[in-house]
Amino acid sequence: MDGVNNTSPLTFLKGHGTENDFVILPDPDNAVDLPASTVARLCDRRAGIGGDGLLHVVRSAAHPEAKAMADEAEWFMDYRNSDGSIAEMCGNGVRVFAGYLQRAGLVEEGDLAIATRGGVKKAHIAKSGDITVSMGRAVLPQEGVTVEVEGRSWPARNVNMGNPHAVAFVEDLAHAGELRSVPPYSPAAVYPEGVNVEFVVDRGPGHVAMRVYERGSGETRSCGTGACAVAVAAARRDGADPSVTGAPVTYTVDLPGGTLVITELPDGEIEMTGPAVIVAEGVIDPALLAPVETAVA
Numbered sequence: 001m002d003g004v005n006n007t008s009p010l011t012f013l014k015g016h017g018t019e020n021d022f023v024i025l026p027d028p029d030n031a032v033d034l035p036a037s038t039v040a041r042l043c044d045r046r047a048g049i050g051g052d053g054l055l056h057v058v059r060s061a062a063h064p065e066a067k068a069m070a071d072e073a074e075w076f077m078d079y080r081n082s083d084g085s086i087a088e089m090c091g092n093g094v095r096v097f098a099g100y101l102q103r104a105g106l107v108e109e110g111d112l113a114i115a116t117r118g119g120v121k122k123a124h125i126a127k128s129g130d131i132t133v134s135m136g137r138a139v140l141p142q143e144g145v146t147v148e149v150e151g152r153s154w155p156a157r158n159v160n161m162g163n164p165h166a167v168a169f170v171e172d173l174a175h176a177g178e179l180r181s182v183p184p185y186s187p188a189a190v191y192p193e194g195v196n197v198e199f200v201v202d203r204g205p206g207h208v209a210m211r212v213y214e215r216g217s218g219e220t221r222s223c224g225t226g227a228c229a230v231a232v233a234a235a236r237r238d239g240a241d242p243s244v245t246g247a248p249v250t251y252t253v254d255l256p257g258g259t260l261v262i263t264e265l266p267d268g269e270i271e272m273t274g275p276a277v278i279v280a281e282g283v284i285d286p287a288l289l290a291p292v293e294t295a296v297a
Contacts, residue, residue, distance in 0.1 A: 010289065012042075013100060014049060014280040017092035018222035019257025023051040024100050024278075030062040036084025038289055043082035048288065052220070053090060054080040055097050066115045073115035075101060089118035089162070091224025091272055095131040098123045099276030118162065131276050135225065136162060137268040138232045145185040147197060149177045156185065156197070157233040161270075164195045165229035169237065173201055176211050179219035198226050200234065208234055209254035221257030228270045231262035242266045 010032065013024040023042050025032065034056060043051045056078035060066035066076035077097045079087045094114055101107040102125055109125045122134040139160040147156045147168045152175055156166035166185060170176065176183070176199035183197050194215040200208050212226045213219055231251040235241065240249045242264050250263040260274040 009283045009286055012049060012282060012284050013103075013278055014051070015055075015096040015099060015276065015278045016257075017095045017224075017276050018255055018260060018274055020090075020092035020220070020222040020224070021051045022093055022096050023049045023054045024057065024096070025054060026057045026100075026104070028057070028059050028062065030058045032056075032289075034078075034080070035291070036080075037291075039080045039084035040082065041288055042284070043080075043084075049284070051082060053082055053087070053093060055093055055100070056080065057097065057100065060115045065117060069115040069120050072120045073113035075106070076115040079116065087117070089116045089121070091133055091135055091228070092222055092274075094121050094123060094133045095272075095274060095276040096278075098125055098131050098133075099129075099278060103278055126273075129275065130273050132271050132273040133224075135228050135270045135272050138228065138264075138270060140232070140236070141190075143190045145187065145190050145195075147183050147185045149175060149183050157236070158190065159229035159232055161225040161228050163225055164191050164193070165198060165226060166191070166195050167198045167200060167230055167233035169200050169202075169234075171201070173199055173209060173211050175199065176213075179211065179213045181218070182213060182215065196223065196226055196229075198223075198230050198233075200230050203252075203254065206250060207252045207254075211256065219256075222255045222260075224260065224272055224274075227253040227255060227260045228262050228272060232264060232270070235264060243268060 039054050042048045058076045058078050060070035060076040063076050079090050081087050111124050114121050124132040141158045144158045145156050154168040156168040159165045197213045198210050200210045210230050212223045235249045246266050248265050253260045263271045
């Protein structure tokens with residue numbers, strides 16, 4: 001896009017989905033210049049607004065990366081990680097994005113499509129306020145790993161949701177340890193680019209709880225793709241495969257930040273249902289959006 005000087009105050013919102021939190025920046029015409037340094041300052045928890053990422057709300061027709069999807073989805077989720085890097089998708093982010101669109105009067109209850117760099121994602125806003133997002137299909141590579149923490153070890157199921165997961169069923173979530181660094185796993189060659197590791201306990205029929213180590217981030221309060229991976233791994237462990245039985249399988253997944261409901265359909269599509277909460281709205285000081293001046297030695 002053609003960047004503009006960010007000299008006028010901009011409205012922002014703050015929201016979260018099971019405590020995966022985001023700065024929301026409405027910019028329908030794609031008029032705001034958002035270099036990585038600016039996004040990082042907005043997401044800084046001490047010097048900025050604070051968030052796990054930024055949801056840049058743009059009309060698909062106004063963004064060069066989304067124009068081709070404009071006929072399918074009016075709105076484009078230009079998602080940025082908290083360090084300012086560009087990302088394809090964020091499952092919790094899509095729910096919060098849809099929640100913002102409804103709050104702003106841009107969409108109503110029911111079905112809607114949202115353009116992302118990972119393609120057009122289907123969402124449904126229920127009367128209850130919960131939002132369901134289609135998360136795609138899981139891939140189940142044959143190779144698994146063994147995960148080890150403080151002398152205990154468990155076999156972990158390999159599940160790929162567009163990113164890699166290793167799902168280990170344990171007796172107690174405390175056995176996952178502090179999760180400040182990636183839990184050791186072997187053989188390392190199964191995940192050459194690293195992996196998200198989920199530790200899971202049973203809470204009842206169709207009900208599990210989890211903790212997750214996200215690669216590059218450590219333990220997080222919520223991970224949408226991780227919850228999907230856990231539900232698929234639990235279903236297979238329990239002998240359920242919707243592609244074989246023709247019946248959908250649903251698991252309730254408790255995370256530190258809240259609860260998600262994951263349903264795997266007979267065609268393999270996985271749906272994630274959970275809350276989207278808008279907690280604040282305000283105005284950004286233009287100084288926070290100003291380009292960072294590089295010091296000259």
